Amino acid sequence: MTLGRFPRTHLLTAVGLTAFLTTLALLLPDTDAPQDDDIALLLAPETTQPAAAGDTLADAAPGAVAVPASEGTIEHETAHTAETVAATRPEPAADIRTTAVRPGDSLSAIFKREGLSAQDLHLLMTTDPLAKRLRSIFPGQQLKLTVGADTTLDRFEYAADALQTLVFVRDGDRYVGEEVNREPERIQSFKHGLIENSLFLAxxxxGLNDAMTMRLAQIFQWDIDFVLDIRRGDEFSVLFEELYVDGEFIGYGNILAAEFVNRGRSYQAVRYSGAHGDTHYYSPDGRPxxxxxxxxxxxxxxxSSNFNMNRRHPLFNRNMPHRGIDYAAPTGTPILAAGDGRVATASRTEANGNYVILQHGQTVTTKYLHLSRFAQGLKQGARVRQGQVIGYVGATGWASGPHLHYEFLVNGVHQNPRTVKLPQAEPIPRSEIAKFKAHAAPLLAALNDQRQQQQIALAR
Ligand SMILES: [Zn+2]
Known part of the structure; x- marks a missing residue:
């Protein structure tokens, strides 16, 4: 059944739903958050990456282009603070020491080791609010200490990550803190994968790590069921940024454009920041x-990391009278709210085991059965957001093994969640579509060119 055949009242609710969803899309950036996680990635201790980055860059060499100023202004830190301090201190040869935080270290241990006074440590920690961040230092992080006459600490630099340093400069009997941020150099890179056994293996x-694979899949999670629909022969192409500081790979930036071909059908997406500054992925014609x-x-x-594509899918896809879809999954696998809504029921029966019913607007209800447990704090009436964890896969109730039984109802009638037609989200407004297309065209062209080159290379 499509919404087009709904009685008039339902059509109205559908229209309402569209507006509602569009609003939510603007308000709830969390499910497509990966696009903004440059920093999170950088903080992750991916110290094994630099070697791989070289390979990656070499692979991508034909198309590797530095992104022009609009996306990533390539701007290197000017060491102005260092020069200023040097200029105001006539004493020759300041004692500058570089040291790394060791396992189990505290600032007081470091100060002791360096022969610095407890008094300076106290001043450092109490005279500038930025010093709060010095309470959580991690092994491996770099410190640069400038020690003056009488072992006074003149300057303290703490490299919070590859892109940010906190600098504290002595000024009389206090320290003045400053955040010094660097812009990484962003290099466009491209990868193509052909699925033979699993998405993750492909x-x-x-040459993509699992975090990037997840981000890629998250872009298409509304169109493609990555648990049940991935097939041998599916392929993907992804145009993304690699971040470098001083020529050293420090992490992945954004996925700029991507394509996923699932069972012969192509889906393309382009990252775009709209007039309101919100960033989402859109199809080439401007639909979210x-x-x-x-x-x-x-x-x-x-x-998907442990299912075998050589045999049939590990689901019990019995259709009627079974009115839902079963996802065989290990006990404890997180179950996500399919859409924004409210918890109508979070309870237990003999047949369902632990189960959750979510109400989405007026018309749509989703049900989740056989949970091992509920997410913490999940209770009747609570609001949930799309993608939020509501519980965990289990085998409670009448279940022969751990799986999620999932049902999707429109006005109380069971629908196949994988084929039901739903109101589409609002496209990019007409006033902005030219801007979007101008942004998307070169990215899609790069994506297509690189994929063709890859296919020619593969065919040789
Ligand atoms: Zn079932």
Whole structure:
């Protein structure tokens, strides 16, 4: 059944739903958050990456282009503070020491080791609010200390990560803190993968790490069911940024554009920041990739990484009288709210085991059965957001093994969640579509060119 055949009242609610969803899309950036996680990635201790980065860059060499100023202004830190301090201190040869935080270290241990006074430590920690951040230092982080006459600490630099340093400069009997941020150099890179056994294996072969694979899949999670629909022969192409500081790879930036071909059907997406500054992925014609409901309400990474594509899918896809879809998954696999809504029921029966019913607007209800447990704090009436964990896969109730039984109802009638037609989210407004297309065209062209080159290379 499509919404087009709904009686008039339902059509009205559908229209209402569209508006509602569009608003939510603007308000709730969390499910497509990966696009903004440069920093999170950088903080992750991916110290094994630099070697791989060289390979990656070499692979991508034909198309590797530095991104022009609009996306990533390539701007290197000027060491102005160092010069200023040097200029105002006539004493020759300041004692500058570089040291790394060791396991189990505290600032007081470091101060002792360096022969610095407890008094200076106290001043450092109490005279500038920025010093709060010095309370959580991690092994491996770099410190640069400038020690003056009488072992006075003149300057203290703490490299919080590859892109940010906190600098504290002595000024009489206090320290003045400053955040010094660097812009990484952003290099466009491209990867293509052909799926033979699993998405994750294909990605690894292509040189993408699992975090990037998840981000890629998240872009398409409204169109593609990554648990049940991935097939041998599916392929993906991804145009993304690699971040460098002083020529050293420090992490991945944004996915700029991507394509996923699933069972012969191509889906393309482009990252775009709209007039209101919100960033989402859009199809080439300007429709948000984000939709009202996820294709699969389970975190697929743990499932797809261990299923074997040579045999049939490990689901019990019995249709009627079974009125839902079963996702076989290890106990404890997170179950996600398929859409924004409210918890109508979080309870237990003999047949359902632990189960959750979510109400999404007036018309749509989703049900999740056989949970091992509920997410913490989940209770009747609570609001949930799309992609939020509501519970964990289990085998409670009448279940022969751990799986999620998922049902999707429109006006109380069971629908196949994988084929039901739902109202589409609002496209990019007409006033902005030219700007969007101008942004998208070169990215899509790069994506297509690189994929063709890859295919020619593969065919040789
Ligand atoms: Zn079932």
């Amino acid at each position: 990605s690894q072969r292509a 990739m984000r939709q009202a409901f996820l294709r699969a309400p389970v975190e697929f990474s743990r499932i």
